[in-house]
Structure formats: structure tokens, C-alpha cells
Amino acid sequence: MEHGTAGALGRGAAGRIECRSVRKTYRDAADGTEIVALDGLTLDIEAREFLTLLGPSGCGKSTLLNILAGFERPDSGKVLLNGVPIQRPGPDRGVVFQDYALFPWLNIQQNVEYGLREKGMNKAESSAIARRFLAMVGLSGFERRFPHELSGGMRQRVALVRVLAIDPEILLMDEPFAAVDAQTRIILQEELQRLWMQTLKTVVFVTHSVDEAIYLADRVTVMTARPGLVKAIVPIDLPRPRDSTSDAFNRYRRDIAQLIEVESRKVFAAAAA
Amino acid sequence: MSGQDAVPEPVVARPGKWRLALAHVHSKIGWERMGRRALVPLLLLAIWQYASTAGFFDPSFVPSPISVVTSWWQWIFGPRSELAWYSGTWLNYVYLSGWRVLVGFAIASAIGVTVGVLIGWFELARDMLDPIVQGLRPIPMTAWLPFATFIFGIREGAAVFLIAMGSFFPIAVSCTIGAEQTPKNLVRAALMLGTPPRKLLVRIVLPAALPYVFNGLRVGLGIAWVLVIVSEMLAVKGGIGYAMWTAYQFVRIDLIIAAMFTMGLLGLVSDRLLLLLSRRLLRWNTGLRAR
Numbered sequence: 001m002e003h004g005t006a007g008a009l010g011r012g013a014a015g016r017i018e019c020r021s022v023r024k025t026y027r028d029a030a031d032g033t034e035i036v037a038l039d040g041l042t043l044d045i046e047a048r049e050f051l052t053l054l055g056p057s058g059c060g061k062s063t064l065l066n067i068l069a070g071f072e073r074p075d076s077g078k079v080l081l082n083g084v085p086i087q088r089p090g091p092d093r094g095v096v097f098q099d100y101a102l103f104p105w106l107n108i109q110q111n112v113e114y115g116l117r118e119k120g121m122n123k124a125e126s127s128a129i130a131r132r133f134l135a136m137v138g139l140s141g142f143e144r145r146f147p148h149e150l151s152g153g154m155r156q157r158v159a160l161v162r163v164l165a166i167d168p169e170i171l172l173m174d175e176p177f178a179a180v181d182a183q184t185r186i187i188l189q190e191e192l193q194r195l196w197m198q199t200l201k202t203v204v205f206v207t208h209s210v211d212e213a214i215y216l217a218d219r220v221t222v223m224t225a226r227p228g229l230v231k232a233i234v235p236i237d238l239p240r241p242r243d244s245t246s247d248a249f250n251r252y253r254r255d256i257a258q259l260i261e262v263e264s265r266k267v268f269a270a271a272a273a
Numbered sequence: 274m275s276g277q278d279a280v281p282e283p284v285v286a287r288p289g290k291w292r293l294a295l296a297h298v299h300s301k302i303g304w305e306r307m308g309r310r311a312l313v314p315l316l317l318l319a320i321w322q323y324a325s326t327a328g329f330f331d332p333s334f335v336p337s338p339i340s341v342v343t344s345w346w347q348w349i350f351g352p353r354s355e356l357a358w359y360s361g362t363w364l365n366y367v368y369l370s371g372w373r374v375l376v377g378f379a380i381a382s383a384i385g386v387t388v389g390v391l392i393g394w395f396e397l398a399r400d401m402l403d404p405i406v407q408g409l410r411p412i413p414m415t416a417w418l419p420f421a422t423f424i425f426g427i428r429e430g431a432a433v434f435l436i437a438m439g440s441f442f443p444i445a446v447s448c449t450i451g452a453e454q455t456p457k458n459l460v461r462a463a464l465m466l467g468t469p470p471r472k473l474l475v476r477i478v479l480p481a482a483l484p485y486v487f488n489g490l491r492v493g494l495g496i497a498w499v500l501v502i503v504s505e506m507l508a509v510k511g512g513i514g515y516a517m518w519t520a521y522q523f524v525r526i527d528l529i530i531a532a533m534f535t536m537g538l539l540g541l542v543s544d545r546l547l548l549l550l551s552r553r554l555l556r557w558n559t560g561l562r563a564r
Contacts (some may be wrong), residue, residue, distance in 0.1 A: 071461050087465040101458040105480040105557045113468035146557045166466060 014082045015169035015202035017045040017068065022077035024063050032257060037063040037229030040077065050196055050203045052213040052220050054256065056264040060228025061206045065174050068204060069095045069132040081170070096164025096173040100155040108134065108158050109143035115166035133161035137191060151186035157191070164195065171196075171203045178208065189215055193241060210260065214252045215242050222259045225266040232259055316521035321443075324510025345531035359528055361518060363535070370501050371539065372510040373429065378497045384437075385444030385493065392445070393452025394478050406445055409516055414439040422508045430511075432504035439500045440493030447492065451485025452478050458529055484558050489553035494547055498540045513539075 024038040045051050053061045066072040067079055070089040079086045080209045081093070089095075102111050109130050117125035134140060136156040141207040147155055156176055163171065177185045193216060196203055206215050215218045234256055238248055318338050324330070325337035336344075344359075345509045351360035388406065393400035417435055425431035463477045466472065477488075507513025513532050519530035 040481065069461070069465060071464075089461065091465070091467040094467065095462070095465045099458060101456070101462040103459060103462070103477070103480070105483070107557075114463075118467035149559070161444050162466070 014047045015080055016047040016217055017043075017170065018078070018080040018201065019043045019045075019064070019068075020078040020080075022064070022067065022074045022079060024060070024067065024072065024074050032213065036227035038067075038074070039138065039229060041229055043221065043230055047200060047202055048200045050205065050216055050218045052207055052217040053206045053223060054207060054220055054260065055223030055228065055231075056225050056260065056267045057208070058093050058226050058267065059223045059263070060226065061073045061223060065172050065204060065206050066096075068170070068269070069093055069172050074224045077214075087184065090121065091166045092168050093170040094165060094166065094168035095173055095184075096156070096159050096171065096176045096273070097105060098175045098178050100147070100152075101159055102162070104147050107144050107146055108139065108150070109139045110208045112162045112165050113236055115162060120165065129165055132149055134158070134166045137161055154187060157186060160195070164199065169202060171205075172202065173205045175206050177209065177212065183272065185212075187218065190241065197240065210253055210257050211244055213248060214238075214256065215244055220256060221251075222256060223263070225270070231242060231263065236261075290365065292409065312555060329401075329515055333524070334526065341453075341527045341534075342346065342528045344525070344527040345534070348528065348531060353450055357525075358519065359525075362516065366511060366513050366516050367535065367539065368503065370514065372490045373432045373436060373504075374497045374501050374543070377433045377500075378438040378440055381440040381493055381497070382490060383547045385489065386448050388441075388477060389445035389448025389489070389525070390423065390474065390482060390486075393449040393482070394455070394474055403449075404440070410442050410446070414496070415503055418503065418507060419505075425508075427508060429509060431508040435504045435508070436497045436500045441499045443492040444486075444489040445495060447485045447489025451482025451489075453482045454485070484555060486545070487555065490545055490551075491544060494543055495540065496534065498543070502536065 009242055013129075020042055021040045022042070023036070023040050024036045026037055027033070028035050041060070041064065043064075053064065055061050063072065068081075069073050069087065070086050070093065086093075086185070103114065107125070111195045112130035112133055112241050117123075118130055121129075131140070131143065134143060138159065139154060139157060139161075140155070142150065147158070156179075160176070176216065177188050180188065189212060197214075203216075205216060217236050220236060222232045222234065223229065224231045236242075236244075238252075238253060242249060243270065251252055276534060324336050325335045325340075345363075347357070348359050348361075349363040351357065361465070388398075388402055392401075392403050392406065417438055418431075421431040421434045421438075425434060428510065439545060457551040458475055460473060463473060466478050500515035501512065502517065505512035506518040513535050517529055517532040520526075
């Protein structure tokens, strides 16, 4: 396996996702009514694309991500990865969780080694790779710390390199930076963008933040209020790294915020009714 | 690296190792603290000594602390003799009681952790094992005693059975809760990183349940000490409980009290040992607690 050199981190495989008429419903735990999270969503995600999913709370963004990860199955419709239906979770799709989901009983080094060891890699090799990836996000010297000893931003870096280390085709990120402070968030966005440019994986990134979506994405997918559908797909045609104070960035911000606001108002109206 | 600004600082400011150790020792032997801790026990001892010697009670009924210590001393270090049944038997009795607790508790731990975690994790195990566990659990442990002696006779088996049975339940129940509370995202993370579903139990569920496992073990160990006394009073010969019951029949309240303190000591030491082990294995968890 090739690791370490910039631009050669990825395996260079496809990583193309197709969602066809994906429907997913839940039973509300409180009153037993049926909630339609996704109502026939259709979306194509290109290989090596950075796609952000943006939408009001409860629009089914996370549901879609869980289906792509294989954690949940759609009630109907098809979800294909490189033409093959997604059945279950697997190391070809790395997931970064909002709450990090690091194993608290393993130290940082062991957390990053975990997936490599599951692949059957020996101790020495996985240890070397884990060290290299931790160094890439500035965590050298923290290898023996436990997750609870680190700040939120540091934990999320560990969670990110834990999946990058196993070299997945797809990176699925569920509001990964929502729990960290604003300054750290900007740094993490920059780091993620840098790592993505090196590895060129397909990334599906769920966020609430319009700025974050525009800063990171090749295409911003705006979703409707529940039931979740694709309202608009906005390609972001700006050179990287992006300047969030530029006029062009501001135009995107205004347009997308407007789309979101309409949907957010629907949520409020529904709640009031 | 995107730049030096991204180099994170350690979140916890850590004083040097020796300084921590020194602070620890200081807090342990600080005279003021020691005095505060010893005050109430010493006061109670003084009241006891005064009450037993002032002539309010018959001294054979309420022995003084000094006579308890004297009898205890003879129990431990006295020569074996036909004249005093207890003299010099203490160490052997501690060994007998301790061994029974150890064997019973070991059996209970092995079965309790296995059954508990299985019930908490697999629906099949829950359906098949939980009814029997929940069905037997309400039977008070002392109610098992006649049954146990009937099956095993006045032998070691009766005591070990009772102890294993009694400490099994809190261990199993605690492990069940621990396994049930495995965070969903940790399971998902493991699956996503390539862990096969059949290995989740060992890789994720068991370590995640470890704080609950130790909690159950500590409760179980406490019950094991209760039951060793009960079974030694009624079902087996030898041991601290046996000594206690014999002392009762000889109206030797000084020895009864010495036996009580012995039990307290044994319970305390074994609990501390278990706590030490859990602190070692749960180092990752300590920072998550408020205290």
C-alpha cells in the first residue's frame, strides 16, 4: 500500500455514488406517527468530488449519510457505489462522526491503528502509518494520550486521520466540526481541504453552515425541509483555497442563504401548525 | 501542516511527576487532615472504654476495647491449646474464609460477566437467559442455604455454591446494563473500520462495559463476604463466621467483636485490591468522571 507522498495518498479508484428515488421513513418514538425523512431522493455524486449537503434541521441529511455509510437501509430506492448496491458499513467508506466516536479505552495511536489492524496489517507497519498520519495533523507527541485528554478539535483530527489511514474511497462526514469553537473550525476546514486536495477522495459532507459548505464544496446540495429532497445543486466555481470575504464568495453566500431560508421557514410554519 | 498556528497545545497543564506524588503524599499525611479523620473513631473508642469500665454494665457483657484487643491478640498469636478453642486459629480461619470467597467470587465473575454481557448484547441470549436470571434473582440468598446444604452437605461445596450464586446476580445485572449502554456510534465506527459483526462483542461491547463490569464486581464481592459468614455459621466448619458463631455459643462477646472487625478488615482490603485493578484497567475512564 502506498502512503505518505502528497498526491499519491489515494488509491485513485472511482468512488462514484448514485442515489435513485431513495425513501426512508421512521416511526416517531413519542406518538408512533410515521415520519418521512427522505421521499424519493435522487442524487449523483461524482468520483473525487467534494459535495456538501446543506439544509434545515431534520431534513434528512444525516439519514442520507447513514444510508451511504450502510448503517441504515432505505425502505425503497437504490443506493449504488461504483454501480454496486451498498449493503453494510465497510472500510471503503470512512465516516467522521460529529461526536468523534473515538474508542475511549484506546489511546490516540491505537485509535488510528485500529482500522489498519482490522485489515490484517502487522503492528510495526500500522504503527508507522498511524504516526505519519498523526504528524500530518500536528498531533505528534500526543500518541499515548487518551481521547478524553484532548480538546474537541484535536479529537476530530484524530477521527479524521483514523479513517484516512485506512484509505477509503469515500469520506462521509456528519457535521464533523459542529461541536468545536469557531477558530478551531476554520483551521480544521483548512486542514480538511488540504488533505482532500492531497488524497482526492469523494467527500460527502453534511453541514448547517452556509459558509462551511461554500468554502469546502465543489457542489453545494441544498435540501428541502422534511421530507428531504434535493432543492438545488449549486456548483461553486471558485479557486482554492477560497477567500470567504471575496465578492464572489458573498454572492454564493447570499443565493444559498436565500434558498435555505425559504426551507427553514417551512419548518417553523409546520411546527406552528 | 497548514501552519504553526495549527499546532495544538495540550489541554491539561501537567505538573511534574514528582510534584504530583509529593502533593499526593502531603494530602495523605497532612497532620490536620489525619487528626480530622481520626477524631470521631477515637472519640467513640474513648466513650466505649469509659462505659465498659465505669461499672454501668456487667464487664462480661460489654467488654472494653482493651479486652477485645487482648482476646484478638490471643486469637491470632496465642498457642494452639485444648483449653482455649480459639487460641492461635485466626490465620487459619482467615485463610478458610478468604479461600471460599475467592473461589465462589471467581466462579461468579466468570459466569456473571459472560452471561451478563451476552444478555445485554444478543437478543437471542436475552430471550433465552434473561427470564431465568430475573426469575431466580428475587429469591433471597439466605433462602438457598437449606437447599445448598441438602445438595452439598456440610462441606465446602455448600459455602462456595452460596457465595457464587449470591455474587453472580449483581455482576450479571451490571454487565447487562453495561453492554446495553454501548454507544451506538462506537459500534458504527468499528463496523466502518472493518470489524466483523461477530467480533464487536470483544472489541467494543466488553471494553465499553468495563466500568459497569467493575461496578458489578465490587457489589458482588461485598455480597460474597456476607454469604461466607452466613454459610460458615450454618453450613461449614472453620472460618471467621464459624469462629463468630462458636464465640456466641461460649458467650464471648469480645471475640464476636474481634471477628466483626476481622471481617471489616478483610472486606476493606479485598475491595481496595479490586479498586486498584479497576483503576489500572479504567485509566481511560477516570478523566470522564466528575470526581
